[in-house]
Amino acid sequence: MMARKRNQSFTPDFADVGRFDTFPKLLAHNAATFPDAVIMREKEFGIWNEFTFADYQRKVRLYALGFRALGIARGVCIGLLGANRPEWVWGEVAAHAIGATSLGIYQDALGEEAAYLITTADVHAILCEDEEQVDKLLELGDQIPSVRVIVYSDPRGMRKYDDPRLLSEEELCARGAALDAEQPDLYEAEVAMGRGEDVSILCTTSGTTSKPKLAMLQSGPFLAHCLDYLEADPKCPGDDYVSVLPLPWIMEQVYVVGQQLIARNIINFVEDEATTMADLREIGPTFVLLAPRVWESIAAEIRARMMDSTRLKRLMYAWGSRIGMKALESGRRSWLADALLFRALRDRYGFSFLTSATTGGAAMGPETFKFFHAMGVPLKQLYGQTELAGAYTIHRPDDIDAETVGVPFDKAAVRIHEPDAEGVGEIVGRSLGMFLGYFQNQEATDADKRDGWMYTGDAGYINRTNGHLVVIDRVKDLANTSRGVRFSPQYIENKLKFSPFVAEAVILGRDLPYLASMICIRWSIVSKWAEQKGIGFTNYTNLSAQPEVYTLLRDEVRKVNETLPEAQRIRKFLLLYKELDPDDGELTRTRKVRRSVIAEKYDREIEAIYADRDHVDVDTTITFQDGTKARIQTQLRVETLLSPDNGPPARQAAE
Structure with missing residues (x-):
């Protein structure tokens, strides 16, 4: 496990997101102020490659000017398709730098799903990871007529293609460098034209009942909301985060793009999905965000490993778990359970340095939540929607309740609409990151966004004892x-x-x-x-x-x-x-x-x-x-x- 100095004892001097109200502006400020700060790592062929703010800025500049040289103008949409990689983030910020919107498409989206999103958003250029994603797009043929450029970052297997829309990342950067040489002030001029109220992100909703809608998010409100989140759940420069959840998901956008530019923490990209847990252990992150299904899988794997262990280890596990859970019920930690069991488990999964661990996107069972707290993982539940720029409630460190999703951020609010006799009703929320509306869907916008509040469609109530929000289920479910x-x-x-x-x-x-x-x-x-x-x-x-x-x-x-x-x-x-x-x-x-x-x-x-x-x-x-x-x-x-x-x-x- 990597050994690094941890510093959680100070309040960071974050940049003014009112002044630097777009991602490219904030990146330019960081690159000028902290050019040599390592802010990304990517594992490739077993080696962690590091990128500084200067590297980040240089790549975004070349990508942005490369797209500009290809005729991608302000106001159009650039799609991003592939696994979590630095190129994905560079491409997104580059799109914003030239006044385009970005649309993340899930890596495992089927062709029909990808075609629906591409045509709905009128995507003009797509940044892909590799041959697999290129094949997916080429198979769509004339179903995606708006796409003029397909850029791929991994050239392996691409020599056999002759589609005129295809362009390598290397060629994109070369075109960007040529335009930069001709017009050295063009990039700064493009970035300066950006405004915080511009729509920068088209983010897909979950689509539990129908095809996903595209929430229009503005960079200024998005960054203001990320800062509000950081005040509720602090991160510091040099803190490590391992990017596991898909980048098109709103919470990964918050952690990897928005919060990272503000808090200047380090984003680590794993080599492959199969190596995720091993890579996470190597990094020993300071904070993590994992979906409930991932936490459930880890808990299940721990129990499965016990099935393979010796009788003595099974007895130690059963005894340690029992006394650990009993101590948790009394509001404390068992040093004996920690010494016998939990310290080794935290080390095994890379959780030894965690100062914050969160979960969201779906409900988590209280039993799973309590198990990780007994294990010594500082797990917190959060709650939010794509339309409100992700989470806007969270557990505070000294106020954890396994049955709830915590309390709102300082500048967010929650209320219950038309509660019944037991206080249960529809959850209505608002945050600084409130979406502008659904792209080309005013009817749905009017239904969900009313008087500055987002009607979530979730049923819940406010716990009268501690003021926490309790989410029960979807109202319709x-x-x-x-x-x-x-x-x-x-x-x-x-x-x-x-x-x-x-x-x-x-x-x-x-x-x-x-x-x-x-x-x-x-x-x-x-x-x-x-x-x-x-x-x-x-x-x-x-x-x-x-x-x-x-x-x-x-x-x-x-x-x-x-x-x-x-x-x-x-x-x-x-x-x-x-x-x-x-x-x-x-x-x-x-x-x-x-x-x-x-x-x-x-x-x-x-x-x-x-x-x-x-x-x-x-x-x-x-x-x-x-x-x-x-x-x-x-x-x-x-x-x-x-x-x-x-x-x-x-x-x-x-x-």
Whole structure:
């Protein structure tokens, strides 16, 4: 692990974001004031390559002038497609420098998704990472007529292409250098023309119910909001952050682009997704932002590793966890649990130097949250929306509550719209980074943005004891059974996902007699468990159908049921034959369940559960990311945990 001096004892002298109100202006100030400060690292071929503010400025200048030389004018849009890399950030800031907007496209977006975003935003140029992303664009053909230039940063495999739109990053920089030599003052003039109120970022919303909308974010309000965030959760120059979450996501935009230019911390880009945890351990970051699914995966991996360890280590883990959680309930840390267990775990995952760890984008189960606090990870939950420039509530260091998402930033606000008798209503928020509106969608803008407030569509309430915001679920997802039992699917799903054997879960029961669940096993861990037990299997579908796996998951669901009111307990469940996948439209790119898609796609499975059948036959075809298809023929067993009361069959209840 890299050894570096940590300095958290002073308040940094941040730049004036009122004066430097665009990303290029703030970058130019930093490059002039701190030219040799290391602010980025990228791991390539096992070596961490470092970049200073001077390097950052030089690349942005060449990119910006290169785009300008290619005829990319002010007011158009430049797309960014690929993994988290320095080139991605340089391209985004370069777009803003010449008055263009930037649009991040998720690396794993399918061609249809990419085409929709490109045509909606009228993208004129796209900066790609490599051959894979170029192929995706070229296959779209005339579906993206606005694209005039496709720049690729990795030249490997590109010699065979002759599309006139293609240009290497090296050629882009060469054109930029030539224009700079002809007009040495052009870049500064372009940057000076930028204003804080200009729309600089088109950021995609999660799109849980339909195609994503494009939120128009202005650089001045965005930077002001990032500064407000830093006052609530401080970072200092020299602090390390490992960029893991996709750059098109609003929170990664906040951490990697906005906050970095203000706080002058170091952004570290991992070599590959497969090396993420090893690279994170090498860096030993000061702060991290990970999605709930990543924290859940880490917790599950820890439990899985214990399955492979010796009997003594398993006993130490069980004992250390027990006394650690007991100490946490008393509001303290156990030095004995730390010495026996948690200190080694923090070191194993690169968490030894953390001063702040956050999670957002989806709800996290309290059990997972408490586990990491017992482990000594200073985890905080935050809450926000793309439209409000990301998070605007967070736990403060001395005010943590596993059931809440904390309190608003100093210059943000939250209220509950039309609360019921229990104080539950729609969450309405505002922040300094409030979006201007949805690009070319005034109807949706008027529906969500009213009187300076963002109507989030989330249900929640303000805790009367500590003033924290409690998020329950999406308003539209709060449901009642046909017998009047109210429940939150998300709340129960998060409890299920605390199990190391559960990767995803969908709770059923809206307008139906009782609650049931469809569960996806966590392949990496259940397969290891099955190998240890000597259970033969061939693939995911075959493994999920094994009787022993059903028995295993039955015990996990039973444990969750013991924590729920009797009326909200899961009566039946089945194990799905495949994982839920964003490519199939079942999840958003930020891993939120699209319930309408699930209800339509798995209607036969849902009907079988509520028609009191003990199994459902499946004969379907799935398409893999590379375009290949496979036919799946299997029989899903419907497992009954609790005998449901006699009620109408599924179709009758739904009607």
